[in-house]
Amino acid sequence: MSRGEYSRLPLYALSEPTPNPQSLSEEPGSPRQHFVDDPAHSAHRWRRIWFSVRYNALRPRTLLLLLKIAVPCAILLALSTLLIWEPHVELAFYSRDWIQSEIEPVLPLGGCFNADRISPRYNISKAIYGPKHTEVHTGIPTRLGMDCYDFAGTINDEAVEAARAPASGEGDTRTVFHTYWRTDLAMFGQRQEWLLKSYFATQDLTATRLVLWSNGDLTGNSILKKWLRRYPDAFELRVVDYNELATDTELEGSSLLDAKDSRAWIDGDLVRLLVLWAYGGVWVDMDSLLTRDLAPLLEHEFVTQWDCYDKAYFPFNGALMRFRQHSPYLCEAFHIMATSQPPRTGSTDWGALLYVKLWRRLVAASIPPFKILPWCFTDGRSCRLDNRLPDAFVADPKNGKWTMGLGREVGGGLDKALSRVFSVHLHNQWEKAFPAGGWVERLLLKRYDEKLALKRDSGDL
Template sequence: MSPRGSYEALPLHETADGLEYPPSICSPSRRRRSSLPRHPFLSILLPWHWKRPRSWRSLTFLVSALCGILVLATYIVWSVWEPRVQLDISWYSRDWIQNEILPLSPLAGCFEEGSPAHASLGGAYDVADALWTPRTYEVQAGISMRLGMDCYEMAGTIGNRPNRTARPDDWVHPEERRQFHTYWRNDLAGFGARQEQMFRSFFATQDVDRSRLVLWTNGPELAGDPAVKKYVEAFPESFAVRVVDVQALASGTAMEGSPLLDTHDTRAWVDSDLLRLLVIWKLGGTWIDMDMLLTRDLAPLLEHEFVTQWDCWDRSFAAMNGAFMHFRRHSAYLCEAFHLMANSSAPRSPSMDWGAYLYLRLHRRLLAAGVPPFKVLPSCFTDPLMCRLDNRVPEPFAPDRADGRWLGWVWGSGSGMGTWAGRGLWGGGAGTRYVDGDAAETSTEGEDETPAGMDKLDRPYAADGGLEEGGALDRALHKIFALHVHNRWDKQFPENGWIDRLLLRRYDRALEGKAPQESQEL
């Protein structure tokens, strides 16, 4: 017995969280409630009555409720807003940007009459006409047309000039024709069927009596290739093979005698970028990379001097591409380019220092000097592969979709992807066929009276999916001017694929009855 007024301490029990509590008949589950480890972060996020859940079932309910709220919020956000994500991370040297891109040195004076630089033009280039004479067609959009068919539709506004019937007195001397140039380094890869397809596309789509294609090569061997000889014999005044002599081509330019003229790399980037400028300077005309397939007559474009947009995203320092470019003979633009090349650091190898980066540097200097710059064709005109997944042409080296639809897999939304796809998310039920163009067809399923050829958002759909002859893709190819397939020489176009059906077979049909006009005495 303890003395009156004294007491005896009750036994304490240590809990899982390190605290001690006396036993209680009213709280037999205290140990169980305290068995959940406490975390400082949890204590901040959860209200007091959730800090010690009575069971794991309560925690499971909480997690499930949060997941449900997250899913519902995501659905609402996705329904109201459309994400636009572009991931393009490139690393550039800060020193290179500061030394090569940002400085704006003055122009050399190629546009100024009376200057030594202007004298190098030799009177072959009319500056006033090149800069200020109105043109028939507008070829520069001013914005990157990433939505729906906008870029293709702009290409369609540039019309074909009517072809004149060939007459004996219309014969044009080969040197006075529209000049086109391409290049093949025979030491990097052999010349085969894939390379020949560019020739087929050229002679099938261009006016052979008023055009000439010159194949430039680094050695005489290519002239004896059977595939090349075939076109020389078929179009003797419209096709020629020439061996590159950069020293002769650079004569009269700021690059004349420069040791940089012998620059080469294993990818043929630097030397081909140099060659295209030298060739067009010397002879004038249009450069076409060998990995292009032409889709229609290029004549409407040739009133302008231009390069092309690299893709519809406008890369920071590589927004322009020279795979397809046109300048006049002894162009003042090229004169300024050569002065810039001659007074800059040597190009890295391989690099785009004499390609995309050079065009950007020249473009900025022209603007700073108050000279209207050369045009920049929208990317889809010659490179419709380089844009959004929902409006670029299908992969040329992959088989067609089994359902024959063009981009039908993309979820329909405000992006205009229904323009190309057969049915989108907001279209009719399964089996509904929407059409576009003049021939309308009524929907066979569904109770709504949506006009034939339109979805519920008034977007036109492609007839029979869009990959068939006469479908949406076919019409798009008739609006643009070329398809750039980006080398990949080890691959072949699938048999009966859209390239085969909509381009290659048509080239063959066009060439069957195409013969050059009889030549006159040179």
Template sequence: MAPLHLPLPVSLSSLLKLLLPFAALVLCIITFLDISVSLEIYRKSWIAREVQHIEPLTGCFNPQNLSPAYNLTLARGPKYYEVHAGTPMRLGLDCYDFAGTVGPEVRNWIEGRTYYHMYWRADLLPFAERQVWTLRSFFATQDISRSTLILWSNGDLSQNRDIATFLHTYPDAFQVRMIDIEELARGTALDGSPMLARAGKDRRAWVDGDLVRLLVVWYYGGVWVDMDSLLTRDLAPLLEHEFVVQWDCYDKKFMPLNGAILHFQQHSPYLCEAFHIMATGPPPQPNSIDWGSRLYHKLWRRLLAAGIEPFKILPWCFIDGSNCGYENSLPDPLAKDGKFWGEGRTYEEGGELDKILTRKVFSVHVHNRWDKEYPKGGWVERLLLRGYQARLGEL
């Protein structure tokens, strides 16, 4: 047998000769280049069927089909604030500065009280401190003389001690109700549909949450707010528009819209058309956004194809400032403070972050993560939670 010849070990100097050019290239890329990579993979058959194909509207915008409850004067009247920027605003603080051009004056009030809606699946997690902070954020930032918050659930939450305290403190501005999907769907294209039974089987509460948000806003009108939000400003200046929000600043081609906070009038024809899409389309996949982001996008494109002015799309930072690049995203609400956030910005009270939260954006969206609490002494506690407590006292 021929002898086995093993390669000689590479000398340190030879290794350095190989690695140094590579290290120099990496350093050059980091120093001089800004590289952004976004990878999305979809089946072409799905894109053709669910995105590119556009069905006609069902007629909800025809004058004879408009509900008397729909406020045409507000819907068609002049608006005082522009909320649709038309660009993703990824540079610096552009998005936050644009948010600062809205309000705080309320120029076009809807008569009567505005309903705000939240939803909690009592069978998945208990209603605990994180959820209580969401309620506190509402009562600390909204005009409760003109607002009523309805907390919806599939279980009885009225015996929860914190909720009972809110009910006692704000008898005219807070209600707790059990959800009845069949009742809320009456008179819509989903009335009696077997689709309704699928929602409660979603263990992430995505499908049923997306269904509930549209049904309650259709039935009562008003604003939907996800329970994983902290409100930072009065939403009233936005309410002359019907709107959803931008998912993030990256222009996701097939997932551009979000309903974490949305607003539509009672019996809005936009929602009427949405229910038609839901009733005639394929059933939603479990734990999916089929009745959320994808539904809004499909509806938006149908409206354009029909020559109907679509609902507005709020820029990403208005309610979800943590959902962009490192240089301009708000810090993670559930992470401990670093030395800086973004491009060398500090966390101090009265600084840029404080101004953004109190004068510009309308919400901080936490994206679930219910197993975590807000860090002690972190920016959320210092700049938001303590402010809520100062306005509400011991509540």
């Protein structure tokens, strides 16, 4: 064929692309096939993907976007959970060594309930085994609604006269109320005076007497002078003499009588036991406000429930307690104190811990234990958000409500609850003032002043 001649070659349809030989599957064992299926190559590829994702995720813009999504979702989830579920969370950590040494062992009693050791001033047949006119044990927890306040209302004043008992075996028919103030910690002022006013306004002053104990001389205090003049038979001041009060106890002459701390916890716990041993009667903490006559309770010897949740190792409180003169319960308490480790500074070792040790030893020896007043009787702040008393130092809300639709007005739900319980425990907080016009002022303080004014007009000076 000459240079100028040519022949037309056949053309392939564009719609039928020529297959790439490299795209065809290689035969097994070929180098290409080995590279694709190599696990090391696959792992390398995933590592590159992981590093890429992590790099992008750590960029500020990406983090901000994630937060904008995650935070609202978390809030929505939490709100949805609260609408469906009622959380109950309380965390407490206790040393296992401490539990094994202080809680688990139940040691024998010290013999105070033996017939030859019962004081002639203590009538065990009447005090422990005799018939009672009031019931202070609910039998079940009272955490729901107004159950505790309603139960307090079952203890009515009809049992007052039947429940009254002489303070000692020496013919003294007055029940002694005791309280304590440390003169070296703070001055006795108007805040402390409210306990005195609550006592004078709510208790029968012909059947009781209030003794204010202190570690120093308070006779020069102008506030106290006023009440001493007004109620010379129902009020007196005394200075604590630990050695004298500890006579005939296992603490007599012990160096433990010198124990104290900067918050008056240790010496306060000691004083209450000593004065009740020596004189019998009722102990009430200075940071309390009495709300009704305690007479229906006085046939019992008791401490109080710490709160409505029954703390595992500290279920009891001594802010309000009652024991008879030379009670064997107190004798056993002194035995525990004398044979145990000294109290830790700032602890309730001679308070809540002591009471639970004593209770367990009593029941182990088949001795009926002292009674436990339900939480709301004396400390209505110590329960759930929906049924505890309002904070005494926070102003009332604008709607005037307490809880469950109950109001804070005179004659309202809160007022009725306060009329049923026996005391309000303020838990110190001495630096705080009661809000003007608040529920404490309206439902308690003003009424104390009104009752005391009426008593003055009726000639109780």
